[in-house]
Amino acid sequence: MMVVEMAEGSTRRDLDRVCESMAGGGRSYKVAAGRGGAYVMSADVACGEESAPFRAFPGVRSVSVTTCCHPLASREIGGESRPMELARGLWIGDGEPLVMAGPCAVESRKQLLATAEGVQQAGARVLRGGAFKPRSHPYAFQGLGSEGIALLKEARATTGMPVVTEVMSSEEAEWVAPHIDILQVGARNMQNFSLLRTLGELDRPVLLKRGMCATVEEWLQAAEYILAGGNERVILCERGIRSFDKNTRNTLDLSVVPLLKSMTHLPVVVDPSHATGRWELVAPMSLAALAAGADGLVVEVHCDPAEALCDGPQSLTLDDFAHLMTRASKMFHALNEEEPSWRMPIAR
């Protein structure tokens, strides 16, 4: 495909000229929002010769022909990895792992506040908690909805931690965005293209989970939908893929971490909780993810896992989470010979 990048400061007229020429040549195209100017993408141009005339158009910064099906998400067109600001003063991808932790679902004020305070003390920087839960079982607890959003806001006010929560539809995304810092797309919705398009237009970072059976290309194409709308803040989250063995809930594909690092500039985090479905496997897989170069973790933690309404068997207790953070700190220290910025006891 051909990617025409418009220069910063190029005019509407410049863009129209490129589009008219594409259409005149019978080629289909799409305009994507970009960092400086817009991009015009056409899947109908496959060779350099055909793309050459576009280089001379006024306002055009560069013209590339690529076989990549997710150009903005690629390093080739989208550039090198760079730190991403998720909320005021909170960065991911700056070399220091960012840990998001909290319950699977917001269940009650008491449960959320106890868990939020515990994970914060242990060094988590973002509080997770589902208010709208995508449950396979139609009669299982579906989340507290708007009441859950209000509780997340209260937990943020109490702890100062930004919050991440899942949205399942465009309507939910638009409604939730003004209240919540980071919006999550769950595995079951990774290819909900109308939701992805809506998220592309919102000014909120998106935690994009890998679909249960999604290839890396499909996942990056899902990210591309968001990037193409002008929202550059997409975080990729590996949460395990479906496999044949029933001993674990999913199969954690850790090789995808260094692989994605070579393919995309987007930050990559790992969710060992949904990947394994078993709390006792969460700590070892968290350490392995950080050793593989993940930019962060998403970990389910509950103040009382035995009473959890959702995903109790994979949730860490507050003590186990604090222990994991201490070990992660030790490991990060050993690998990088510098202290991470997360607030946790630095073990020596």
Ligand code: PEP
């Ligand atoms: C979750 O984060 O609670 C969740 C439902 O995750 P996933 O979409 O990865 O299953």
Ligand code: MN
């Ligand atoms: Mn869960």
